[in-house]
Amino acid sequence: MRFNLTQNMEGDNSQVKLSSDMDEEVGGNGVGEHLNHNSNRKPYMAQKLGRAQKNLSFVAAATIFILIGYFIGYLVHRKKDCAERPVEHETGAAPLMDWDDVKKLFAQKLSPAKFEPVLGEFSTADHRAGSPGDESLGNKVLNRFKEYGMNSWTDEHFVKVQDPPASGYNKVVFKNGNKELLRGFLSYSGNGAVKGAVLYAHYGEESDFRMLRDKNINMSGRVMLVRAGRISFAEKVANAAKMSASAVLIYPDSADYTSHETTQFFGHVHLGSGDPYTPGFPSFNHTQFPPVQSSGLPKILAQTITARMATNILRQLGGQNVPEGWGVVTKLGDETDVITVEVNNVLTEKKIINVFGVIKGFVDSDRYVVIGAQRDAWGSGFAASTVGTSVLVELARSISDMVKNNGFKPRRSIVFASWSAGEYGSIGATEWLEGYLSSLSMKVFSYINLDGVVSGRNGFKVAASPLMYNLIEGALKEVNHNGPEGLLVNYPNQASLYSQFAKGNWEQNLLEPMKLDNAAYPFLAFSGIPSVSFRFTSGNPEYPYFGTMLDTREKLNAATSNQVPQLAETATRFAGHMVLRLVHDHLLRMDLMKYDKIIRNRVAQINREVLKIKKMHPQLLPKALTVKWLIMAHGSYSRASQSLARDIKNSDLEDIEMCRIINDRIMSVERNFLSPYMSPKESPFRHILLGSGPHTLKGLSNHLEALRADNPEADADLFRHQFALATWTIQGCANTIAGDIWSLDNEI
Secondary structure (H helix, E strand, O other), rough: OOOHHHHHHHHHHHHHHHHHHHHHHHHHHHHHHHHHHOOOOOOHHHHHHHHHHHHHHHHHOOOOOHHHHHHHHHHHHHHHHHOOOOOOOOOOOOOOOOOOHHHHHHHHHHOHHHHHHHHHHHOOOOOOOOOHHHHHHHHHHHHHHOOOEEEEEEEEEEEEEEOOOOOOEEEEEEEOOOOEEEOOOOOOOOOOOEEEEEEOOOOOOHHHHHHHOOOOOOOOOOOEEEEEEEEEEHHHHHHHHHHHEEEEEEEEOOOOOOOOOOOOEEOOOOOOOOOOOOOEEEEEOOOOOOOOOOOOOOOOOOEOOOOHHHHHHHHHHOOOOOOOOOOOOOEOOOOOOOOEEEEEOOEEEEEEEEEEEEOOOOOEEEEEEEEEEEEEOOOOOOHHHHHHHHHHHHHHHHHHHHHHHHOOOOOOOEEEEOOOOOHOOHHHHHHHHHOOOHHHHHHHEEEOOOOOOOOOOOOOEEEHHHHHHHHHHHHHHHHHEEOOOOOOOOOOOEEEEEHHOOOOOOHHHHHHHHHHHOOOHHHHHEEEEEEEEEEEEOOOOOOOOOOOOOOOOHHHHHHHHHOOOHHHHHHHHHHHHHHHHHHHHOOOOOOOOHHHHHHHHHHHHHHHHHHHHHHOHHHHHOOOOOHHHHHHHHHHHHHHHHHHHHHHOOOOOOOHHHHHHHHHHHHHHHHEEEOOOOOOOOOOEEEEEOOOOOOOOHHHHHHHHHHOOOOOOOHHHHHHHHHHHHHHHHHHHHHHHHHHHHHHOOOO
């Protein structure tokens, strides 16, 4: 322990000064005695010897006094110093464990054999959201967190969901055929019965409906028959509703799904996430909101049908030929292909419970990464939820053991979350975000999603915020995949994920867009938190049992050649590598320049569209409209991100406060891409680059295309309004990155 040298030196000097004064007093008495002619004085030598003995006594006493004072001072300062510097917590900026040691230590904690009992413990046949099975599973997760010595808690929400009718069936009748009873259903569908002519609409994407419109086909009141895949069920229904359809039937085509032709499918059609009856607000029991519904709730009917039923309908359709490239289906359907659809889903309120555990950081404990997995499923949900929950628990065990027994001290905190009601549209996760948004948006610097991490073995896919690309690339290169012999013919038994799957360009070969039904999407597009989701896949076709009662251990074993524990272990190491890197390094490993390229490409696309319209249809846009201000806003972002990169390069990593300031600037980027001008209630996914809606840069490009195509829904004034708001959103993000008010770029 250190002590204050300056203070002790002053103490020593005071003691020495005291000794000198004493010597002077002794010498003075001797002189006085020498001048005093007292006949009783002792001889000179005796006097001298006496004075020497007396001086020695004084010196000895003074020395002892000095030593005692020095010792007391040392103890006082030592006690003060220990009180100021607790030995169990790091206060310097440098991590207490080298990164290579962290990687090795984490790898030692995991093995496929350890996954077998965990997969068995969290595998259950019935754990639909809000059910006793769901709550029992949540208690198991909670007990594990407590067993690992983690601080743990739960979060209750009371949410409204749609379940199948009391009879258990919805109904469909095609022409004069038999009534088909359907156990599968789509939550949040409109209710009632409609009768209309079938119209085949491929995947139900916007481009598919444009092709039908170009054929001058009347879509009003039609029952759209669409294939599952490419986009979410909710997006298919929303696209059909824009065409004034009366209902949508969704089926699994054999080209996309290898499931049995009688397999029933489950899902939801809310174009959003969370409880659609408390949009933008948390569904706590004690909150009172006026009756309101999400704008993403469809008003038309939606229902899944089996592949066998769809094949029977498609064989009998008449009408025009399908557009080229729409597969083996030949006819679109005509006005005589009448079908009746009856949906009587039941709206019920359920209590759902989210479960949390935390490993607290040693430097910035109020900054945390969240890693989560949904716990519920329609049936067994082995790939959908059991594997992800098992990975979550193993991560919690491994990292908490590193902290408790091996001296690992994360700089920042790690929050582990087990969500409920994921199958109804990430309700548990979204309600938590809505409940604590003002706090989470300032403190959570990343979210890692574990849903569906293993659904095959031959491919690997990642969806993420561009800020996390460098972090992901590092994990791909450092995490080995210990696959079985012959898993991938061209690679050795132990090779990195990068060498096995990236094939030289990981962004091109592994990245995929983050979809609306991904549980990480609300974290990214609603809360502005950099997020990542990843999975081992089966390639094409994908694992066909998500959203069915057939998602079992046996089916996943068949899809992975009985390698579920091995793949789960690799998924755990990949997720754990990202988590540990985020809480180990001084600075968050996020690259702001990735967004610079994305903005530049979007701005260039908008500029091209504006120039085309001004050249071909000058009357559509006012002469005063210019892309100059948007281009300048992009320039401000580019300069601000480059400036931050320089600050990072020149920063003193031993300065804790400086690291915290820079990390907060990095954290502000994603959050400031949320349009502050849009209501979270009306447009929850406000991210102007990765969100959805007319306020996004992609939405602006689409609006320009609609103006150029003379689409009646296009509105030049609305475009100008959204264009201005997007410009100032980018400029505001640039201002925040710049930091202090005197550092802002005011060129705009």
